[in-house]
Amino acid sequence: MTTSSGNSQTEQPLARGERVGLRMWQGEQPGTDKDTHASPYETVGYVLQGRAELTVNGQTQTLAEGDSYLVPAGAPHTYRILETFSALEATSPPAEQ
Template sequence: MATKVSARGAAEGPHGEITLARGERLGMRMWRGEEPNSDKPMTTSPHETVGYVISGKAELVVSGETVTLAAGDSYVVPAGAEHTYRILETFTAVEATAPPAG
């Protein structure tokens, strides 16, 4: 059975993420209009994350390596890897996680 989730009416998660479509083994979410910051703590999660940057600019730090992300870039954060994001310009990205996050 097909399921439709509209970003306009989707639930906002505890960290500001918008929960989009979600299956048993894969979930999708959007970070919309994240404002610049520099103080997000390092974290780890049990899921693998792949993402695509729609707009803005950020630095992604994964296991001590820093990469700059801009519109059109995609990225991977391995499951269990220590990571953080520094938002440099108002940032919107879509991520898929396996298993589904949160």
């Protein structure tokens, strides 16, 4: 399990194959904002708990428990946590862990 410094946010790798990886983000706290960045892998996610704003290619959506999302490979994106947030994510190819 990877734990970020400075808060209780954790990234837990769950499974990894040659073409896809699965991870869980747990306990991301309000005020956790990411700088805009692009990843070399596609991400699909499912919100388990909380709320966040996800901005992909300049379009913002509010995510809540039960919502799913997609971040295409190479797409500029950022997020802002509104309520303590947990999500499952699959990445293809697998994200480096």
